[in-house]
Amino acid sequence: EDKVVQSPLSLVVHEGDTVTLNCSYEVTNFRSLLWYKQEKKAPTFLFMLTSSGIEKKSGRLSSILDKKELSSILNITATQTGDSAIYLCAVLRRGGADGLTFGKGTHLIIQP
Amino acid sequence: GAVVSQHPSRVICKSGTSVKIECRSLDFQATTMFWYRQFPKQSLMLMATSNEGSKATYEQGVEKDKFLINHASLTLSTLTVTSAHPEDSSFYICSAREGRANTEAFFGQGTRLTVV
Numbered sequence: 001e002d003k004v005v006q007s008p009l010s011l012v013v014h015e016g017d018t019v020t021l022n023c024s025y026e027v028t029n030f031r032s033l034l035w036y037k038q039e040k041k042a043p044t045f046l047f048m049l050t051s052s053g054i055e056k057k058s059g060r061l062s063s064i065l066d067k068k069e070l071s072s073i074l075n076i077t078a079t080q081t082g083d084s085a086i087y088l089c090a091v092l093r094r095g096g097a098d099g100l101t102f103g104k105g106t107h108l109i110i111q112p
Numbered sequence: 113g114a115v116v117s118q119h120p121s122r123v124i125c126k127s128g129t130s131v132k133i134e135c136r137s138l139d140f141q142a143t144t145m146f147w148y149r150q151f152p153k154q155s156l157m158l159m160a161t162s163n164e165g166s167k168a169t170y171e172q173g174v175e176k177d178k179f180l181i182n183h184a185s186l187t188l189s190t191l192t193v194t195s196a197h198p199e200d201s202s203f204y205i206c207s208a209r210e211g212r213a214n215t216e217a218f219f220g221q222g223t224r225l226t227v228v
Contacts, residue, residue: 034216041121042205042219043156088155099146099158099171100207100217 002027006089006103013079014111021074021106023089033065033072034100036088043088046074076108084110114140116208118220125196125227133191133223135206141186142208146217147179150203162189196227 003026013019025033032050036043047056049065049072056063060083063074076083086107090100115138125131135145144163148156162168162183170176178200180192189208193200205222 036219041222042116042118045216045218048216090156099148099161100156101158102148102155104155 002091002093002101004089004091004101004103006087006106008106009104010107010109012109012111015079015081017079017110018075018077019079019108021076021087021089021108022071023074023103024069024071025089025091025103026070027091027093027101029094030067030070030091031094032092034090034092035063035072035074036090038086038088038105039084046087079110081110081112084108114138114208114210114218116142116206116218116220118206118223120223121221122224123226125225127197127227128195130192130194131196131225133193133204133206133225135189135191135208135220137187137208137210137218140208140210142189143186143211144209145183145189146207146209147181147189147191148205148207150205150222156205159191193225196225198227201225201227 005024007022034048035046047063052067060077065072086105088105089103117136119134147159150156159174160168160170162181164183164186168181183189206220207217209217
């Protein structure tokens with residue numbers, strides 16, 4: 001059975017801090033790993049990672065995939081209160097019904 | 113990014129009735145749409161995958177006759193919860209993908225279903 005594990009499950013930091021969120025996976029026929037931010041309702045897409053070792057960056061957010069370790073990290077630098085959300089990691093398999101398998105998410109709270 | 117619209121955003125229904133939830137891709141053609149369910153403080157669980165013009169593929173443990181999925185066009189998929197019970201109360205969310213499997217999927221706003 002496919003498994004996606006995120007850590008920590010929750011994290012409280014102060015504005016300006018840097019955070020690192022972790023995601024590990026056990027998936028047959030791995031294709032890609034995706035990161036989403038979920039605030040109130042719909043998850044919004046952050047990154048899709050397919051190749052190992054290549055960092056993807058968007059503003060203060062960055063992410064990298066390690067296929068050898070079957071894991072990924074999401075970094076947020078100079079955090080702001082607007083970064084408070086649940087960050088979801090999901091994996092996509094090759095072939096078959098190709099919906100996403102999600103982890104439970106990391107609930108990030110940024111305190112002023 | 114592309115826009116996926118889900119309707120209604122919130123619905124309350126009586127036990128035993130059926131509820132239909134719509135998912136539309138507004139500015140692209142969605143060859144594949146996905147339906148997820150999310151319980152409070154839990155992650156999204158894939159219920160089924162639907163491809164336009166063909167029958168949906170359901171995940172293990174999801175009742176096909178209870179959760180009817182219709183993907184009649186490239187821009188619309190519907191999920192009908194039949195004979196709803198209080199335990200069906202949940203957050204249902206759809207996502208849509210335009211083309212190849214290795215492209216991002218965009219999510220609708222979700223539907224909060226409460227069965228009383």
